[in-house]
Amino acid sequence: MTVYTASATAPVNIATLKYWGKRDKTLNLPTNSSISVTLDQQDLRTLTSAATSADFKKDNLWLNGKEEGIKGERTIACLKDLKKLRKELEDSDSSLPKFSEWGVHIVSENNFPTAAGLASSAAGFAALVSAIAKLYKLPQSMSEISKIARKGSGSACRSLFGGYVAWEMGDAADGSDSKAVEVAPVDHWPSMKAAILVVSDDKKDTPSTTGMQSTVATSDLFQYRIKDVVPKRFEEMKQAIQERNFEVFGDLTMKDSNSFHAVCLDTVPPIFYLNDTSKKIIKLIHKLNEQEGKIIAAYTFDAGPNAVVYYEEQNENKVLGLIHKYFHQVPGWEKVANTKSNFVDSDIEFD
Ligand code: ADP
Ligand code: DP6
Ligand code: CO
Numbered sequence: 001m002t003v004y005t006a007s008a009t010a011p012v013n014i015a016t017l018k019y020w021g022k023r024d025k026t027l028n029l030p031t032n033s034s035i036s037v038t039l040d041q042q043d044l045r046t047l048t049s050a051a052t053s054a055d056f057k058k059d060n061l062w063l064n065g066k067e068e069g070i071k072g073e074r075t076i077a078c079l080k081d082l083k084k085l086r087k088e089l090e091d092s093d094s095s096l097p098k099f100s101e102w103g104v105h106i107v108s109e110n111n112f113p114t115a116a117g118l119a120s121s122a123a124g125f126a127a128l129v130s131a132i133a134k135l136y137k138l139p140q141s142m143s144e145i146s147k148i149a150r151k152g153s154g155s156a157c158r159s160l161f162g163g164y165v166a167w168e169m170g171d172a173a174d175g176s177d178s179k180a181v182e183v184a185p186v187d188h189w190p191s192m193k194a195a196i197l198v199v200s201d202d203k204k205d206t207p208s209t210t211g212m213q214s215t216v217a218t219s220d221l222f223q224y225r226i227k228d229v230v231p232k233r234f235e236e237m238k239q240a241i242q243e244r245n246f247e248v249f250g251d252l253t254m255k256d257s258n259s260f261h262a263v264c265l266d267t268v269p270p271i272f273y274l275n276d277t278s279k280k281i282i283k284l285i286h287k288l289n290e291q292e293g294k295i296i297a298a299y300t301f302d303a304g305p306n307a308v309v310y311y312e313e314q315n316e317n318k319v320l321g322l323i324h325k326y327f328h329q330v331p332g333w334e335k336v337a338n339t340k341s342n343f344v345d346s347d348i349e350f351d
Contacts, residue, residue, distance in 0.1 A: 001053055001055045002054075003053040004051065005051040006131055006132075007049040007134075008047075008131040010045060010124075010160070012044040012122055012123040013036040013037060013038040013122055013158045013159045014036055014037055014119060014302065015036040015300070015302065016035050016249070016253040017230065017234060018302075020032075020211075020260050020263065022154070022213065024175070025213070027151060028074070028152075030169045031169070031216065032169055032226045033234045034155075034166070034234075035164070035165070035234065037163070038165060045112075046109065046124050046128075047108070047127065048109075048124075049108075049131060050106050050107075050131040050135045052099050052135060054097075056102050057103050059103050061105075061106045061108065063109075064110060065109070075152060078129055078149070082132045083100045084100075089136070089138070104132060106131070114203070116200065116201045116203060117303045117304015117306050118302070121208065122153060124152075124156070125152030127159075129148050129156070130149075133148075147178065158180045161180055163186035163188065164183040164186075164189070165180050165183060167180050183238055183241050184241055189244050193311055195311070197281060197306060197307040197309065199275065199278060200275070200305050204273070211267070211271050215264065215267045215271070219266040219267045221263050225259055230256075236248065237252050237256075246295065246296070247294055249298070249310075250289075250296075250297065250310065251298070254299060254300070261273060261301065273301065273305060284326060285299045288322055296319065297309055297310070
């Protein structure tokens with residue numbers, strides 16, 4: 001029996017302008033455009049291998065060593081789209097093996113906590129779709145492939161690109177223009193760094209999907225956010241990235257994180273993702289920026305208590321020095337190229 005295989009890795013991306021809200025749940029179409037920074041491949045990433053063979057009768061998925069099967073509608077939707085594109089290739093070249101008719105076996109591993117607010121669904125679905133697109137030798141562009149990853153998890157479409165990425169919400173009802181595009185490659189802003197502060201690796205109580213559905217249905221503040229706040233911020237943030245203006249980038253990043261957590265609080269019943277440690281980190285960064293007289297560090301929090309702090313390399317000692325002073329580092333978690341550090345909840349005191 002011949003088994004064909006391909007592997008791909010995808011890093012997580014951390015949004016600086018948050019996606020929160022769907023206008024179409026099945027197609028995963030968002031209520032606003034978003035922007036993110038994709039982290040280094042060596043840091044938080046998913047590694048996925050896909051295999052197909054005429055002897056594989058059904059699709060199957062193993063996640064972090066456990067057989068999960070293909071249960072989720074969203075995984076089914078991704079596989080359906082990928083097989084459809086493969087079928088088009090096979091129809092145009094009859095010498096190609098009929099992968100579109102065979103089962104596909106997917107083995108995926110995250111090297112960081114799953115479902116803890118560190119964007120595992122982003123890296124996970126980006127790696128899944130990339131590995132199968134590679135196996136199927138699909139000729140489509142990354143933006144085209146990003147539309148398939150988007151159906152797995154909205155944030156996943158942005159992890160198909162490195163560097164600075166926008167997810168343009170689009171307005172077509174079929175989602176044909178809701179895709180990821182590159183704003184700037186990673187080497188456009190080589191001094192940019194991200195420190196991941198793992199406050200808790202527990203699975204979150206409210207998954208992103210249900211949390212945002214609840215916000216759309218109940219929050220008044222959310223309407224203000226999507227109409228009056230985000231569209232302007234989207235343009236301003238792209239410009240700040242293009243101009244490598246850290247002060248504007250940092251200011252908008254922190255404001256957008258707080259705006260997102262404010263709409264979570266305005267949801268009925270309210271959703272709390274930040275904990276006391278998260279709030280201490282927020283205060284610490286504002287205090288640092290105040291002392292410096294300018295913004296040299298910017299925090300952002302996804303759907304969980306863990307912080308990501310963006311800063312420029314020349315300020316690394318100041319930023320990480322201060323963070324180290326107030327947090328205990330957990331032994332056992334490696335620190336990779338100064339872009340990833342791990343900390344636990346601890347008492348922090350500062351004036
Ligand atoms: P997170 O903040 O980690 O993105 P979400 O609630 O958005 O949390 O999504 C978590 C879900 O994403 C998991 O329960 C799982 O269904 C899916 N997921 C995570 N990693 C992978 C992976 N490597 N392959 C496929 N699906 C994954
Ligand atoms: C707060 O992409 O995980 O991280 O599309 O339902 O899978 P689904 O949600 P998901 O939501 C991410 C929310 C966020 C912000 C962001 O990444 O833009
Ligand atoms: Co997610």
